[in-house]
Amino acid sequence: MSNTHWDPVKYGLFGDERRRPAIDLIARLPKPAQGFSPENIVDLGCGPGTVTSLLADAYGVDGNMPTITGVDHSAEMLEKARKHDDRITWQQHDIATWKPEKPVDLLFTNAALQWVPGHANLLPRLCGFVKPGGLIAIQVPNNFLAPSHQLINEAGEKWEKEVAAAQDQIKIMRPGDYFDVLIPHCSNVDLWQTQYCHVLKGEDPVFNWVSSTALRPVLANLPNDDAREAFCTHYKTRLSQVYPPRPDGLTLFPFNRLFIVASKAG
Template sequence: MPTWDEKQYLKFADERTRPARELLGRVPLAAPRYVVDLGCGPGNSTALLAERWPEARITGVDSSAEMLARARLDLPGLEWVQADLAQWQPGTAPDLIFANAVMQWLPDHPALLPRLFDLLAPGGVLAVQVPDNFDEPSHVWMRSLPGSWSETLASVRQGPRVLRAGHYYDLLAPLASTVDIWGTRYEHVMTDAAAIVEWVKGTGLRPYLEALPAAQRDSYQQAYLAAIEQAYPPRADGRRLFSFPRLFFVAQR
């Protein structure tokens, strides 16, 4: 996992929180007693859960001490736990495990998703949103940008951990009473190509930058920016559309 910078991540807080709102809107629970925000980050998604269910016990779980420090600062009344998300085990069975934009960082979804589902209380819900942008230009260029850094970054390049919608359905449908699954492609209006680079520096680009020696980072970023300039051309008003597909699924026990 990369080292997280909550300030960089929250530069686009509204855009990053919008999918969490849409995922939450499809959770079919009236009054859950215990809610877990798995991969809570700086707490922007956890705040939505607390707003919807103010009487619930809510726990935010993340592997990043930096992200949790910001979450504790903004939402001191909630419970925050630092843990390895792939191995996390709750002390009490949750009524909701909410996982917004975190599963793409975790391995072995065919084993992980059924394990998480099995942790739920009877009638509980697993709600997941995951970026589905492995084949988008923003991510293709991260791992295939030609240059002196290619050999160094070879170890960062990995196959997509995000499965197809049908695979997730087949994993959860035999276990669940209902599975709601859908995809959305957001078209984020960005001021310029540099803004797109700033966005991905908060998430997908971080492992690549961290793998490079300091002497190569600037040249890599300049080459990446040039590629993004071409991949996301200016629209009629000079702004860029940053196309961002996401996959959602909500499974109830």
């Protein structure tokens, strides 16, 4: 994963909008009332822990709380997570090399795997940590062809090499590729895509959204503060043209996401 620092405050500016895909993914999973009562849950890339708490709420019912572990590479995110929920064990680790202490019933990851390279090898490895009959639940952004991300290349034209290297850190596969990688290990693979229309407030809201995620490695790779200022000025101008604020001050930001729920073969 990228070694640039995460800012939990900036990331949390759009909390409700960022949490919505995770809420939808959790809603798709079977619950104890449907006979799925996982004893060991892991949230890979847990960030500030708000989504991990939703997993605890969903599966910690009738006085039975499963073992839940939130794993993240960022010390800043985990510091906030530890203050947020003491029902959960928080663990600092890189997803690329992480191993659970015991087999997992539900391996959940929301908006994190795009930072980890080599999904064709990563997914079978993660499947190996899941119990037969257990579930893998994944959500990754799939907005890389949208103007919000394509305009990064335009704004960074003077620093093409640095921008390309930064953007190479964030990758996903095509939906069909995920199916091909998972189906040898799983009895069922459910994939779907959703386009959200996020309703954002404030000045330069799309810039603020992207700057806390995909733009982080780009800005870190630019050579100096003058380059960062020139890049941001151009990028903000183009974003305001493509995603103009409405007369009421709100900005609509379409955003595509890919979801996967796979059942480990027994």
